[in-house]
Amino acid sequence: MTADTGSFPLPGKPGKGSFNRKRPEPRDVLPEAILARIRQYSGRVATEAVRSMEEQLPYFADLEASQRASIQLVVQTAVVNFAEWIENPSNVEYTVASFQTVPQDLARRVSLRQTVEMVRVAMEFFERWLPLLARNEDQLIALTEAVLRYGREIGFGAASIYASAAEARGAWDSRMEALVVDAVVRGDTGANLLSRAAALNWDPVASATVIVGNPPPDQNVSVAGSVHDTARSHGRSALAVVQGTKLVVIVSGAVTSGDPFAGALMPHFADGPVVIGHTTPTLEDAHASAVEAIAGVNAVAGWPGAPRPVHSWELLPERALIGDTHAGRTLYELLVKPLEEAGSALSDTLDAYLDSGGAVESCARELFVHPNTVRYRLKKIAEITGRDPQDPRDAFVLRVAATIGRLAAANPDRFTPAAMTRITDISLN
Known part of the structure; x- marks a missing residue:
C-alpha cells in the first residue's frame, strides 16, 4: 500500500507550478549599485539597529558604553558582510566573521539567549530597511529572501561561536579541576588552591x-x-x-x-x-x-x-597492618589509652577474653572471677571504646589495637607520638 501524496511534489519528483520553479540567486537580480549602497549606509543602519535593541531589550541598557559600542561594530560588520555574502552565499565565513570581532569581556557578559534576541531585533530592522533599496519587484523579492536566509545563517554562526567557547571553557575547567584535586592530594595548599577552586x-x-x-x-x-x-x-x-x-x-x-x-x-x-x-x-x-x-x-x-x-x-x-603509623597511633589513642586510664582490670579482661576465643566461661576461669563479672567488664569496654568485644569485627579491631598497645609499651622510643603520626605513602598507583 502506497501513501497518498496528493498533488504535493516530493523532492526528486517533477512538479508543476511556480513551487518548483528555480528562483534566481540574489546576485543575479541585485545590481552592484544596491550592494554599494548597503556598504555605504552600514554605519547608519548599525546605529539604528542598536537603537532598536535599546528600546526592545531591557538588559541592553545595563551594558557598559564600550560593550554597546562593540555590539554596534558587530552589527555594522554584519551589514557589510551581507553585501559580500550576496556575492557568495555558500561562504560561511561572512556570517561567522561578524562575531569574531566580539571582545572576550562582552562574550562573557552576554549569554547565548541574549545574543539570539539581539540578532532577532537587528534582523527585524534589516527586514524593514533593506527592501526600501529595491527598484522593482524582483529586487524586492531577492532582498527579502536574502535577508531571511542571512539572518538564519547569522543565528547558526552565533550558536557555533558559543558552542566553541563552551568547549574551550570546558577543557579549561577540566585542567583547572585536575590542578585543584592534585594539589589537595599532594598537600599543596598554597594561595592558588582556593582561587582556582572558586573559579570552579x-x-x-x-x-x-x-x-x-x-x-x-x-x-x-x-x-x-x-x-x-x-x-x-x-x-x-x-x-x-x-x-x-x-x-x-x-x-x-x-x-x-x-x-x-x-x-x-x-x-x-x-x-x-x-x-x-x-x-x-x-x-x-x-x-x-x-x-x-x-x-x-x-x-x-x-x-x-x-x-x-x-x-x-x-x-x-x-591500615596499621600495612605500616600506616598514623592509623596505629589513632587506634592507640581511641581504644588502648582509654582502657588503660579506666584501670588494668578492663585491659586484662579484654586480653583474656580475646585469647580464650571469645568464651566467657574460659575467660572467667583464667581471671578467677565470676562469668557475670566478665560480662559486666565487656559491657564497660564497649561503652568506653565504642567497640563490642563480642562482635567479630569489633573484636578484630580491639585485638589489633591491644597488640599495638603492648608493642608501644615494649618499644617506647619507636611509638612516640611524633614517630606514630608520620604520614604514609599515598600513591594512587
Whole structure:
C-alpha cells in the first residue's frame, strides 16, 4: 500500500507550478549599485539597529558604553558582510566573521539567549530597511529572501561561536579541576588552591570530604561531568578527576555510609571498594581527608566484607597492618589509652577474653572471677571504646589495637607520638 501524496511534489519528483520553479540567486537580480549602497549606509543602519535593541531589550541598557559600542561594530560588520555574502552565499565565513570581532569581556557578559534576541531585533530592522533599496519587484523579492536566509545563517554562526567557547571553557575547567584535586592530594595548599577552586564555583568556606575508588572503565575522563551532575542534584559541590588508576572525588559537606548522596555517587565508581575520608572544615584542610581515603583504598583488601562505601576510620586495623603509623597511633589513642586510664582490670579482661576465643566461661576461669563479672567488664569496654568485644569485627579491631598497645609499651622510643603520626605513602598507583 502506497501513501497518498496528493498533488504535493516530493523532492526528486517533477512538479508543476511556480513551487518548483528555480528562483534566481540574489546576485543575479541585485545590481552592484544596491550592494554599494548597503556598504555605504552600514554605519547608519548599525546605529539604528542598536537603537532598536535599546528600546526592545531591557538588559541592553545595563551594558557598559564600550560593550554597546562593540555590539554596534558587530552589527555594522554584519551589514557589510551581507553585501559580500550576496556575492557568495555558500561562504560561511561572512556570517561567522561578524562575531569574531566580539571582545572576550562582552562574550562573557552576554549569554547565548541574549545574543539570539539581539540578532532577532537587528534582523527585524534589516527586514524593514533593506527592501526600501529595491527598484522593482524582483529586487524586492531577492532582498527579502536574502535577508531571511542571512539572518538564519547569522543565528547558526552565533550558536557555533558559543558552542566553541563552551568547549574551550570546558577543557579549561577540566585542567583547572585536575590542578585543584592534585594539589589537595599532594598537600599543596598554597594561595592558588582556593582561587582556582572558586573559579570552579567551590564555596571557600564549605567543608570538604574526599572519596576514592576505581573509575568505571567505560567512562574514565567523562565521569567527572556525571559526578558534578549528581552533586548538583543533591545541593552539593564536587570536584572529580581520574589520577592514575583511581577516581578521586572531593565533595562539599559530610558524607555518611547510609547517606542517599553517598548511594547516588556509587554508580560513578567501578565495582570494588570505595573509601570515604573524614570531613575537614575547608578545602585547604582536605589533604588529611585525601591521605586517609587513599590509605584506606590501599588497605581495604584486608577486609573482604567491607561495606561499600566504607569510611577510612573503619579500616584503621588494616591500615596499621600495612605500616600506616598514623592509623596505629589513632587506634592507640581511641581504644588502648582509654582502657588503660579506666584501670588494668578492663585491659586484662579484654586480653583474656580475646585469647580464650571469645568464651566467657574460659575467660572467667583464667581471671578467677565470676562469668557475670566478665560480662559486666565487656559491657564497660564497649561503652568506653565504642567497640563490642563480642562482635567479630569489633573484636578484630580491639585485638589489633591491644597488640599495638603492648608493642608501644615494649618499644617506647619507636611509638612516640611524633614517630606514630608520620604520614604514609599515598600513591594512587
